[in-house]
Amino acid sequence: MSEQQLYNKDFEHIISEINNTIDSLYLTKNCYDKNKLLNNLRRQIANITMLMQNNRINTDSMIDPKNPTASKVFTPAELATYTGKDGNLAYVAVNGVVYDMTNVAAWGGATHFGLTPGKDLTGVFASCHDGQPILSTLPVVGVMAP
Amino acid sequence: MKNKTNSCPNQSEKLKLISMLANKAIASIKNGSLKKRNLVWLELTGCSGNIISLLDGVNPGFRNLATQMVNIIYDNSLMVADGEAAMEKLFSIADDDYILLVEGAVATKDDGLYNVIGQLNGQPVTAYRAINELGPKASYVIAMGACACDGGVTAAKPNPSHAVSIQSVLNRKVIKLPGCPCHPDWLMGTLSYILLYGQPELDSKDRPTMFYSTLIHDICPRRPFFDQGIFAEKLGDKTCMFKIGCRGPVTPVDCPIRKWNQHVNWPIGDDSPCIGCAQFGFPDRMEPFISYNTTREE
Numbered sequence: 001m002s003e004q005q006l007y008n009k010d011f012e013h014i015i016s017e018i019n020n021t022i023d024s025l026y027l028t029k030n031c032y033d034k035n036k037l038l039n040n041l042r043r044q045i046a047n048i049t050m051l052m053q054n055n056r057i058n059t060d061s062m063i064d065p066k067n068p069t070a071s072k073v074f075t076p077a078e079l080a081t082y083t084g085k086d087g088n089l090a091y092v093a094v095n096g097v098v099y100d101m102t103n104v105a106a107w108g109g110a111t112h113f114g115l116t117p118g119k120d121l122t123g124v125f126a127s128c129h130d131g132q133p134i135l136s137t138l139p140v141v142g143v144m145a146p
Numbered sequence: 147m148k149n150k151t152n153s154c155p156n157q158s159e160k161l162k163l164i165s166m167l168a169n170k171a172i173a174s175i176k177n178g179s180l181k182k183r184n185l186v187w188l189e190l191t192g193c194s195g196n197i198i199s200l201l202d203g204v205n206p207g208f209r210n211l212a213t214q215m216v217n218i219i220y221d222n223s224l225m226v227a228d229g230e231a232a233m234e235k236l237f238s239i240a241d242d243d244y245i246l247l248v249e250g251a252v253a254t255k256d257d258g259l260y261n262v263i264g265q266l267n268g269q270p271v272t273a274y275r276a277i278n279e280l281g282p283k284a285s286y287v288i289a290m291g292a293c294a295c296d297g298g299v300t301a302a303k304p305n306p307s308h309a310v311s312i313q314s315v316l317n318r319k320v321i322k323l324p325g326c327p328c329h330p331d332w333l334m335g336t337l338s339y340i341l342l343y344g345q346p347e348l349d350s351k352d353r354p355t356m357f358y359s360t361l362i363h364d365i366c367p368r369r370p371f372f373d374q375g376i377f378a379e380k381l382g383d384k385t386c387m388f389k390i391g392c393r394g395p396v397t398p399v400d401c402p403i404r405k406w407n408q409h410v411n412w413p414i415g416d417d418s419p420c421i422g423c424a425q426f427g428f429p430d431r432m433e434p435f436i437s438y439n440t441t442r443e444e
Contacts, residue, residue, distance in 0.1 A: 035156070084441050102441045105363055105372065108419070109391025109437030113427055 004046070007055050010133035012048065014051070018044045047133065054137050072142030074098050076120070083118040084110025090117035091141060094125045097139040149441035157365075157403045160364035163356065164331045166208035166216055172214045174342065181342060185211075186280065187221035190273035191261045191300045191309050192250025195327035197223050197290040198370065204408050205328025211334065215341060219244065222263065233264040233271055237279070245340065246284035247333075251293040251300035252277055252315050260307035270414065274315070283317040286340055288321045289313070290333060292301035295324040296426045303430055313352075321345070322352045326423035332357045353398075362394035362420055365402045379438070382417045391437040393422030 028034050076089075079098065084090030090101040090110040095116050101117055102106045110117055115124060153329035174180035187197065212218055213271055218225075219238040227235055250273070253260040258274025265271065280382050281287055288314045292298030302311040314319045323332045336354050339346040346354045363369065371377070378387045388395070397420055405412045422432035 086439050088441065092443055103375070105388065105395035108388050108393055108395060109438045111391065111434065111437065113396070114431040114433070122183065 005023050007051065009138040010051060010136045011048070012049050013133055018048075045138075050137050051070055051133070051145075054139060073145050074142050075145050079120070080118045083116065093120040093144050094122050094135060096143060096144045096146075097135075097136070097140055100140040100141045101138070104138065151177070153171070160400060160403050161409070164335040164338070165205050166340065168210060168215070168354070171338045172206075172210065173340045175214065179342060181410070183216050183285075184239060184242060185216040185247065186239055186244050186284070187247045187398045188226075188236075188249075188273075188276060188280065189222050190248060190250035190263070190277060190294070190312075192293045192306065193292065193299070194223055195250075196249040196294075196333075197221065197316075197325035199390040200330045200333060204335060204406065206332070206334050211337070214335070216245070230265055230267075235265040236264075236276070237266065240244065240280060240283055241385055243285055244281055244283075245286045245288070247288050247290055247337075248281075248294045248312050249290045249328075251297045251309035251311060253300070253307035253309045254315070256305070268330070274393065277312060277315055281312070282318060286321065286345070287312065287316060287318065288323060288336060290323050290328040292324055292326040292428050293421060296323040296439050298326060301431055319345075320352060321348065321354065323351065323357075324424045324426065324428070325399065326428060329401075329404060329406065357400050358398050358424070360400065361396070361398050362401055362414075363392075366414060367402060368392055368414060378417075380438075382418065387414065387417075387419040389437075389440050390419055391433050391434060391440075392419035393425065397425040398423045399424040 014063065018041065021037050021044065025037050025041075028037065049057075074093070077092060079093055082089050082091035084102065084107070090107060091098050092101050093099070101110070106112055107117070113128075115121060171180065184420075189197070200211075206215075213356045217326055219239045220232065222232070225232060225235075243254070252258070252272055252274055253272075258272030259270070260275040262270040263273050263276055272439070289295045293300040293309070294312050296311050297305075297309055297314075299305070301311075321335060321336065327330065332354070335356060336346060339356075346356060349355050349358060363372070366372075366386075368384075368386045372388055376385045377389040380390070392414070394414065401412045401420070401424070402414070405415065421434065421435045424430050425432065
């Protein structure tokens with residue numbers, strides 16, 4: 001699935017969540033439930049904002065899936081130098097796209113649930129985050145060499 | 147200034163919620179509209195950290211629990227009976243109604259012989275046997291602490307006793323209160339709710355949403371430093387500890403509001419990063435707890 005398709009899918013998913021939350025807000029009378037739903041709404045709006053910001057960054061950057069020669073292409077050996085250690089940035093590949101995890105909150109100290117950067121993590125990503133709107137919120141820095 | 151930091155009703159109400167629930171349960175038991183339930187506190191393969199943590203709780207604390215809310219049938223650390231008498235008391239409850247609280251993981255190697263919790267009729271009783279016999283019959287099973295919820299420290303590599311979580315040996319709903327240890331409020335709140343209304347709302351991993359719904363990172367008092375890219379370089383720095391390996395962004399629990407040791411302080415408040423003790427995978431998948439020489443600030 002291309003970046004743009006992912007983006008559209010995640011966008012639609014969050015919009016339908018927001019509509020559900022609004023429907024539930026009409027129905028609930030309990031003030032605690034109402035607060036919880038409003039909390040949800042705020043979180044969903046924050047997700048959409050993040051999605052839109054990253055999409056703008058990714059569209060403006062040099063990545064163009066239709067014209068891969070214009071993108072930065074990584075070999076596995078090159079990717080392996082982006083370890084997040086000793087001042088190196090933290091890059092991770094998923095489904096052939098390379099993401100910059102350097103400033104992604106869930107990668108504190110450039111590690112995440114025992115995983116380290118500089119690798120292709122397609123398999124473990126699918127096993128933990130399948131169906132979650134995550135990839136389209138990450139900054140893209142290039143693609144893996146075919 | 148003080149008013150400003152204390153003004154968010156979401157935070158102050160969350161703190162009040164536990165005593166509200168416990169006081170309601172205590173009042174209902176006093177006026178007879180609610181019955182005292184039996185409670186079995188089973189310690190399996192762990193460090194007794196959860197019972198010590200509970201004894202540190204206040205308003206409501208252990209005294210409220212033991213005298214006003216439940217009949218504690220068995221607790222290896224606190225009960226008067228010992229030896230076979232204690233074991234007989236433990237197994238005598240099996241046909242009655244009881245809530246089972248479990249701390250510690252289950253050692254499974256060699257039929258559980260790595261953890262013998264007592265003797266009955268001259269035979270050793272393993273933790274493995276105790277959970278298998280008492281788990282299925284309990285009206286509720288609550289796993290307290292990292293070990294009971296997910297194996298935790300007991301199941302850390304190389305895991306010589308083949309320790310596993312409670313859920314791995316029980317084919318039933320287990321309410322999970324992860325944390326190393328479990329905060330007394332998380333337990334007292336969950337237990338009070340069960341006494342009053344039954345099972346509380348749980349997330350997809352069976353954790354009560356009233357405590358485990360928001361990431362530490364999202365309510366961290368140091369969040370503004372993260373948003374502005376101002377990061378601590380060493381322990382003791384007063385800014386965001388993301389670069390040295392803080393696990394707040396992957397740990398959904400209310401430590402920033404609730405704090406520890408009778409609501410006094412918490413790791414990040416004392417300039418040390420969150421180590422993700424209340425997230426599944428702790429400790430192996432939360433390591434390293436501290437990382438130096440990581441990425442540059444961008």
